[in-house]
Amino acid sequence: MSKTFTLGLFYTVIRPEEKWILEAAATRGILVERLHDEAITFPLVQNGFKADLVLNRSVSHSRSLYALRFFEHYGVPTVNPYEVVSLCGDKVLASLRLAEAGIPTPRTVVALTPEAALKALDEIGYPAVLKPPVGSWGRLMAKVDDAEEAEQIIEHKTALGSPNHSIFYVQEYIDKPQRDLRALVIGDELVAAMSRHSKDWRTNAARGAVTEPLSPTPEIEELALRAAIAMGGGILAVDLMESPQGLLVHEVNPTPEFRALTTATGVDVAGKIVDHVAEVVRR
Numbered sequence: 001m002s003k004t005f006t007l008g009l010f011y012t013v014i015r016p017e018e019k020w021i022l023e024a025a026a027t028r029g030i031l032v033e034r035l036h037d038e039a040i041t042f043p044l045v046q047n048g049f050k051a052d053l054v055l056n057r058s059v060s061h062s063r064s065l066y067a068l069r070f071f072e073h074y075g076v077p078t079v080n081p082y083e084v085v086s087l088c089g090d091k092v093l094a095s096l097r098l099a100e101a102g103i104p105t106p107r108t109v110v111a112l113t114p115e116a117a118l119k120a121l122d123e124i125g126y127p128a129v130l131k132p133p134v135g136s137w138g139r140l141m142a143k144v145d146d147a148e149e150a151e152q153i154i155e156h157k158t159a160l161g162s163p164n165h166s167i168f169y170v171q172e173y174i175d176k177p178q179r180d181l182r183a184l185v186i187g188d189e190l191v192a193a194m195s196r197h198s199k200d201w202r203t204n205a206a207r208g209a210v211t212e213p214l215s216p217t218p219e220i221e222e223l224a225l226r227a228a229i230a231m232g233g234g235i236l237a238v239d240l241m242e243s244p245q246g247l248l249v250h251e252v253n254p255t256p257e258f259r260a261l262t263t264a265t266g267v268d269v270a271g272k273i274v275d276h277v278a279e280v281v282r283r
Helices: 016-025 061-073 082-086 091-100 114-123 147-160 216-230 260-267 269-282
Strands: 005-013 033-035 053-057 108-111 128-130 142-144 168-172 179-187 189-197 211-213 234-245 246-253
Touching: 005 016, 005 061, 016 033, 016 053, 016 114, 016 260, 016 269, 053 061, 061 082, 082 091, 082 142, 082 216, 091 108, 091 168, 091 246, 108 114, 114 128, 114 147, 114 168, 128 234, 142 147, 179 216, 179 269, 189 216, 189 260, 189 269, 211 260, 216 234, 216 246, 260 269
Parallel strands: 005 033, 005 053
Antiparallel strands: 108 168, 128 142, 128 168, 179 189, 179 234, 189 211, 234 246
């Protein structure tokens, strides 16, 4: 394919990240077709858009999955691919893949009924963390300190009746410093890393955590790259925790926000993303 191509930006809203991506594409002379996830439709036969590759920036996991599958059905490559987003976006599947790859992760038990969830919590021990299988920004997570509290939370989740609350993902609570670590891997390179500090046990930047640049140790870099490879590679944010037993990977995000990372490190993350997209197109 020639150097000139049209990048499809599949998005929900133009946040600073998407603005920077658009600016980076313009600087490189790359045409961008905006594909708003609230407006685009998907017939079984491709119609109406011209993009040579689609970069997924939708904030919706379900919209992302269906859209990416359609783009691939049309023969249009995507970053990240459907399989990677599907795997990373489901904590249960992601934990299985990390374990299969020998990546150290928090102890995790999955239960399929409320009754089994209480058994899972007993297996993990208190305190423990209850997470929805699909979700981000630390939403709908609960730190559970005892069996009485567990029963109340599980009863509440069951009453909601949502499929996302009918599978119980139970993880050990890690007694970590008041921070976690985020390493952004693009292709085969760790391009930037930061620490996120918070007095809250959820150290998400979206929840107000204070971010600082991080010079990754060889161990952090090696573990982040291994985790990204295990998930299929692409543009992936690998989140790590420092436990008493050593580093643990607790999540791999396939559509990461990077405003905090860019601000903390000064790295042109958007430019590196666009360069990666251009490289994928040339393959």
